[in-house]
Structure formats: structure tokens, C-alpha cells
Amino acid sequence: xxxxxxxxxxxxxxxxxxxxxxxxxxxxxxxxxxxxxxxxxxxxxxxxxxxxxxxxxxxxxxxxxxxxxxxxxxxxxxxxxxxxxxxxxxxxxxxxxxxxxxxxxxxxxxxxxxxxxxxxxxxxxxxxxxxxxxxxxxxxxxxxxxxxxxxxxxxxxxxxxxxxxxxxxxxxxxxxxxxxxxxxxxxxxxxxxxxxxxxxxxxxxxxxxxxxxxxxxxxxxxxxxxxxxxxxxxxxxxxxxxxxxxxxxxxxxxxxxxxxxxxxxxxxxxxxxxxxxxxxxxxxxxxxxxxxxxxxxxxxxxxxxxxxxxxxxxxxxxxxxxxxxxxxxxxxxxxxxxxxxxxxxxxxxxxxxxxxxxxxxxxxxxxxxxxxxxxxxxxxxxxxxxxxxxxxxxxxxxxxxxxxxxxxxxxxxxxxxxxxxxxxxxxxxxxxxxxxxxxxxxxxxxxxxxxxxxxxxxxxxxxxxxxxxxxxxxxxxxxxxxxxxxxxxxxxxxxxxxxxxxxxxxxxxxxxxxxxxxxxxxxxxxxxxxxxxxxxxxxxxxxxxxxxxxxxxxxxxxx
Numbered sequence: 001x002x003x004x005x006x007x008x009x010x011x012x013x014x015x016x017x018x019x020x021x022x023x024x025x026x027x028x029x030x031x032x033x034x035x036x037x038x039x040x041x042x043x044x045x046x047x048x049x050x051x052x053x054x055x056x057x058x059x060x061x062x063x064x065x066x067x068x069x070x071x072x073x074x075x076x077x078x079x080x081x082x083x084x085x086x087x088x089x090x091x092x093x094x095x096x097x098x099x100x101x102x103x104x105x106x107x108x109x110x111x112x113x114x115x116x117x118x119x120x121x122x123x124x125x126x127x128x129x130x131x132x133x134x135x136x137x138x139x140x141x142x143x144x145x146x147x148x149x150x151x152x153x154x155x156x157x158x159x160x161x162x163x164x165x166x167x168x169x170x171x172x173x174x175x176x177x178x179x180x181x182x183x184x185x186x187x188x189x190x191x192x193x194x195x196x197x198x199x200x201x202x203x204x205x206x207x208x209x210x211x212x213x214x215x216x217x218x219x220x221x222x223x224x225x226x227x228x229x230x231x232x233x234x235x236x237x238x239x240x241x242x243x244x245x246x247x248x249x250x251x252x253x254x255x256x257x258x259x260x261x262x263x264x265x266x267x268x269x270x271x272x273x274x275x276x277x278x279x280x281x282x283x284x285x286x287x288x289x290x291x292x293x294x295x296x297x298x299x300x301x302x303x304x305x306x307x308x309x310x311x312x313x314x315x316x317x318x319x320x321x322x323x324x325x326x327x328x329x330x331x332x333x334x335x336x337x338x339x340x341x342x343x344x345x346x347x348x349x350x351x352x353x354x355x356x357x358x359x360x361x362x363x364x365x366x367x368x369x370x371x372x373x374x375x376x377x378x379x380x381x382x383x384x385x386x387x388x389x390x391x392x393x394x395x396x397x398x399x400x401x402x403x404x405x406x407x408x409x410x411x412x413x414x415x416x417x418x419x420x421x422x423x424x425x426x427x428x429x430x431x432x433x434x435x436x437x438x439x440x441x442x443x444x445x446x447x448x449x450x451x452x453x454x455x456x457x458x459x460x461x462x463x464x465x466x467x468x469x470x471x472x473x474x475x476x477x478x479x480x481x482x483x484x485x486x487x488x489x490x491x492x493x494x495x496x497x498x499x500x501x502x503x504x505x506x507x508x509x510x511x512x513x514x515x516x517x518x519x520x521x522x523x524x525x526x527x528x529x530x531x532x533x534x535x536x537x538x539x540x541x542x543x544x545x546x547x548x549x550x551x552x553x554x555x556x557x558x559x
Contacts, residue, residue, distance in 0.1 A: 001071045003078040007140060012147040019067045021060075029060050030150050039154055039161075055154055056161035068151055069164040076167065079137045088177050091195035092166035098256040099324050101194040102264045108190070108201035111253045111260065112212055114224065115240040119196035120158040120165050122237060123172050125149050128158070131172050166195070176235035183231060187211050194256050196240075201255075212246065222246040263325055266318050271340070274314045278347055285355065285433040287311060308351050319344040319407075334409060341407070346430070348404050352440075353424075353479075354431050358388075359395035359438045359551050362420075364445060365412035366400045367524040368496050372443070373397055374532050375499075375540040386544060395441075395547060417442055418452040422460075425477045436479040439554040441547060445495040446484040453482065467492040472549040481550045486542040497523075499539035507531065 001018060009015050016026040029038070038061040043051040057065050073094060080087050087093060090101035105111050116122075132138050132145035140148070152158060158165040177193060184191035187208035189200045200211055207213075211228050215221035224244060232239055247253040252261065259265045277287040286304040322340045326333060333341065352360060363369045376393050380386040388394045398410065405411050410420060421442065428434060444450045446467055457465040457474055465474050467487070474482040488494040497505065497514060505514045509526045512518040518527075528535065 002074040003082075003138070006071060006075060006144070007138070009144045010141055011143045015144050015147045018071065019064055021064060025060075026064070026147075029064065030147075033060070035154070039159065052160065054161040055159035057159075057163070061151075062163070064151055065162050065164045068148065069167055072164065072167045072171070075138070076171070083137075088181055088191055089170055089173070089193050091193070091197075092170045097320075098194060098258060099264055099321055101192050101197075101199070102255040102258040102260050104190050104192050105199055105201040105253070105255045105260045106263060107203075108253070108260070109203045109205070109249050110201060110207045111247045111255060112200045112207070112222070113243070113245050113247070113255065114198050115243040116196040116198065116232070117238045117240040119173075119237075120160050120169055123158045123169055124156050125153045127172055127236065128152055128168060131168075135171075135174075170195070173235075173237070176232065176237060179231040179235055180228075183210065183228065197256055199255050207246070212244075258321060264321065265325060266321050271318055274311070274318055275343060277311050278315065278343060281308075281311065281433070282346070282350060282430065283432045285435070308355070311347070312351065315344050315347050316403075345407050348408055349427055350431060352398065352404065352408070354428065354434055354436060356396075356438050356440070359547070359554075360398055360440050361395055361547065362398045362410060362417070362440065362442045363400070363496075364414060364417065364443070364449075365520070367520040368443070369397050369400055370524040370528060371496055371499075372540070372543075374528050374535070375537040375544075378532060378535070378537045379540065379544070383541075383544070385548065394551065414444060414449045414453055417444060418456050421453065421476055421480065421482065422456055424480050428478060435556070437556045439479045439481055439550050441473075441550050442480070442482045443496075443543065444482060444484055446487060447493050447495050450484070457482065472546045473553065475553075479554060479556065481554070483543070483546040483550065496543075499537075499543065501536045501539060504528070504531070504535050 013023040016023040039055050040058055041055050043053055046052050090096040129145045129149040132140045133142050152164050152168050180191050187210045189202045192199050212222050212224050273290050280287040286306050289302045410416055454465045470487055485494045485496050507527045514523045
């Protein structure tokens with residue numbers, strides 16, 4: 001859904017249909033459901049100290065706002081394409097990030113940063129409604145614009161925590177961008193904006209007075225020009241003056257937290273801190289988060305934590321930035337990984353295989369994971385032994401669509417799995433803290449493609465694994481196991497698709513069924529996921545029996 005569909009709407013009923021809800025349900029949500037049933041309020045810590053108030057939608061309101069956000073992001077793409085213009089906003093835009101924002105300001109003599117104050121709260125109901133009515137790019141029916149503003153706003157402003165606040169705020173701030181792009185061009189500066197973070201940069205010998213000037217009594221102090229301030233205020237925003245900073249070529253220049261003096265990079269101190277946290281984690285299972293005061297020795301050290309999520313976010317961020325800056329081919333990155341990539345890979349190995357919280361299943365490919373997740377969801381309604389006390393499956397399935405699959409080199413097929421099995425013992429070595437509380441179970445098709453896995457297992461353990469072997473599982477090392485799809489017929493050969501009943505395999509999409517050339521991806525997406533409620537997954541029971549056999553067999557060592 002995009003701009004054309006949105007512009008065609010006449011009223012709130014039409015908008016409800018586009019959002020996939022009944023008009024009566026949308027009206028009830030907007031006018032009758034109490035605020036406490038639509039939003040929850042809480043505070044989170046800021047990196048710079050203090051707290052930020054979050055108002056997050058819940059339930060039906062969250063679902064509607066998510067759908068509205070998706071539509072508006074599509075509209076952004078349509079607007080940019082139609083106008084054939086270079087977008088200077090890098091926050092809340094598809095394909096853009098803090099990296100692309102910082103990239104525009106590399107190798108500059110001067111870099112000026114300033115922040116807008118109260119970015120979301122300053123955009124009220126009237127501004128949202130007025131934008132969608134008056135914007136030359138949207139020109140929506142007033143009734144539709146009103147309904148969008150009612151969905152998006154809470155207590156007369158865009159709430160921080162709503163999935164549609166970022167894209168709407170970015171659209172409203174487009175008028176500010178137009179003014180500041182014009183000013184930057186006349187001053188021969190580069191301009192970008194990432195949400196409320198604005199950056200001007202230039203290679204001119206003197207920074208343009210039309211944008212900022214030095215205090216004559218204190219040359220280290222800079223002030224924004226009246227021309228710049230008036231354009232920001234005139235667009236309905238205000239400046240957070242204390243956060244204004246000028247950075248010269250011979251100082252560390254930061255844009256949205258990234259250094260840009262030579263290339264876009266992570267601060268060295270930030271990486272060293274992350275590396276130290278990871279090393280502590282691998283040695284003890286615990287680590288300290290850095291002080292919000294920037295590591296001031298006089299500040300008390302934060303308590304040790306075992307939650308992997310904060311460190312996962314830090315290392316993912318570092319890897320994302322440095323991997324973008326690494327211009328080598330993907331195969332070369334894998335063959336000769338940087339220290340950053342190696343550290344992130346080591347952390348992911350620890351997270352998924354060493355300190356896992358429940359048994360983990362690794363399939364040969366993306367489609368196999370889809371089959372297995374669908375089968376669990378369907379069969380667990382009858383087979384309660386597949387569910388834990390929390391009502392969730394007693395095992396998790398490795399996501400081969402995520403970046404972890406690429407970093408860990410588990411992107412599908414039997415050959416990567418063979419290498420994984422082969423190197424597992426060696427890769428466990430560096431972890432002094434190694435709880436291994438749950439098994440890691442590799443599921444392979446019992447066909448010729450698994451010959452390398454069969455050969456590895458025989459060579460390592462001098463035990464039989466073949467097309468005809470019928471063991472429930474094969475123990476490789478410590479918490480690592482292999483199971484096969486059930487042996488079928490005289491040859492024993494089988495693949496995971498053989499577990500589906502003929503009815504599902506015969507379902508045609510565009511004149512093709514799985515048996516007559518429909519791809520695995522199309523079968524998984526257009527048959528299995530689409531018709532999950534009607535598909536008979538009982539053929540997967542033998543696989544789940546083998547998974548349960550492994551879980552019952554594995555006894556972790558006491559750490």
C-alpha cells in the first residue's frame with residue numbers, strides 16, 4: 001500500500017479498511033477504549049544521564065499504529081521516487097541509518113552538530129493533521145488526515161514509543177529540511193538530519209557566519225546564527241542550545257556517535273570497552289556495563305549482569321558500522337575476518353551454543369525452519385509435551401534469516417553444518433565459563449546431501465551414521481547432537497518435505513505444485529505459512545520424538 005491508495009481514501013471508514021480493521025472497531029478504539037488500555041507509560045535511562053519518558057501503545061492500538069507506520073513508510077518511498085530528490089533525512093528511513101548520516105560528513109574541516117528540543121512532543125495533533133492536508137506530496141482528505149492524527153497522537157502530541165511517531169515526525173520535519181538545505185547550499189555546506197540531530201559540515205577555511213560564529217571573547221564557544229535559528233523556529237521547532245558543538249579537523253569529530261575524521265568508525269574507547277565486557281563474559285558469565293558518566297573513576301562501578309541483550313546490542317552496533325566500512329567482498333570478509341567480526345562471531349557462538357537457555361534446533365536451510373516452526377505451532381495444541389511451563393515450545397529454532405546465520409557461517413546446506421560439527425569442540429575451548437545447560441540439535445535430511453556429515457561422524461566417533469541407520473540421535477561432543485529425518489523405504493532416504501501429506505505437496509501455486517517444480521521458498525511461504533491451519537503436520541511427529549529423545553538424554557555438567 002502506498003501514496004496512491006492513501007490519497008484515494010474519502011473518510012475514516014476507508015482508512016480502517018486500508019489498515020485491515022473494521023470501521024466500527026477503529027471507532028471503538030479511538031473513542032471508547034480508555035487510555036490505560038491503549039498506552040503504558042514508563043521511563044528509560046538516557047546515555048547522557050537522566051531518564052526519558054516513554055508512552056508505548058499496547059494491544060489493538062499498537063497493531064493499528066504498526067500498520068499505519070508501514071503504509072507511511074511506503075508513502076515516503078513513493079514521494080522520494082516521484083520527486084527524484086536526494087533525501088537528507090537519515091533517521092526512520094528505509095535503507096538509511098546513523099552510518100549513512102555520518103558518511104556525508106567525512107574528511108571535513110568543520111563539523112557542526114545541533115539538536116532539536118522535544119522533537120516528538122513539539123509535534124501536536126494540529127500539526128499532524130495539517131501536514132497531511134496541506135502537504136503538496138500528500139493532500140489527503142481532511143477526514144482521513146483527522147483520523148490519522150487521532151491514531152498517531154496521544155495527549156495532543158506524538159508519543160515517544162509509538163511505532164508511527166518516527167515516520168510522521170520525519171515527514172513533518174521535511175519542511176525544516178527544505179529550509180536548511182537551501183541555507184546550507186548558499187553557505188557551501190553539507191547538511192543532514194537524523195531525527196532531532198542536525199549536522200552541517202564544510203571544508204571552507206572559515207566556517208560560514210550565516211550558520212554559526214565564534215564568541216569573540218572565547219574562541220572555543222560557538223553560537224548559531226540568527227538566520228539559522230529563525231529558520232528552525234519558523235518551521236515549528238526549537239534548538240537544544242547546550243548540545244550545540246563545533247568540531248575542528250584536529251579534534252575527534254563525531255556525527256550521531258560515529259567518528260568521521262577519516263572514515264566512518266566506532267570510537268576506539270567504545271570498542272575497547274565492548275571487548276573487555278565480552279572477555280569478562282566468556283571468563284565468568286558476567287560483565288559490567290560502562291558508566292553513563294563515560295567511565296569516570298570516581299563513579300561507582302555498575303553491578304555485574306548476566307543478561308546478554310545489552311552486550312548483544314553493543315556488539316551488533318559495532319559490527320554493523322565497521323562491516324559497512326569494510327569494502328571487501330563478502331567471501332573475503334568470511335575468509336579473513338577482522339578483529340571486530342571475530343569478536344562478534346565469538347559472542348554469538350557463546351549466546352547460541354554455550355549459554356543457551358533452552359534446547360536449540362539448527363536446520364539445513366531457511367525453509368526447513370519455517371516447516372518446523374509451523375509444525376510446532378500446530379501440533380503443540382495436542383502434544384503438550386512440546387510446551388514448557390511458560391506455554392512456549394521447550395526448544396527454539398535457529399533463525400537462518402538473521403545476521404547471526406551469516407556471521408556464524410550457518411547459512412544453509414549440509415556442508416556448512418559439517419564444518420560446524422567438525423569445529424565445535426575447538427570453538428568451545430576459549431570459553432572458561434561454559435555452562436552448556438541445553439543441547440544443540442542439528443537436523444539434517446537423510447539423503448545423499450548428508451554424506452559429508454555421515455563421513456565426519458564415522459571418522460570422529462568410529463560409529464555408524466548412514467541412510468539406513470535408525471538411531472534416534474547421534475551424540476557428537478558435549479551438548480552437540482545430530483538427528484536425521486525419519487528413514488523411509490528400503491533405501492532409508494528421506495528429506496524434510498517427505499513429512500508433509502500428499503495434499504499439501506499437491507497444492508498448486510501458479511500452476512505448479514511442489515512435486516512439479518514449485519520452489520522450496522514458494523512452497524514454504526505460499527503453502528505452508530498460508531494454509532497452516534488446514535495442513536496435517538502429523539508426519540513431523542517422528543522428528544519431534546527424536547528431539548525429545550535428545551533432550552531427555554542430555555545431562556549438563558555442573559559448572
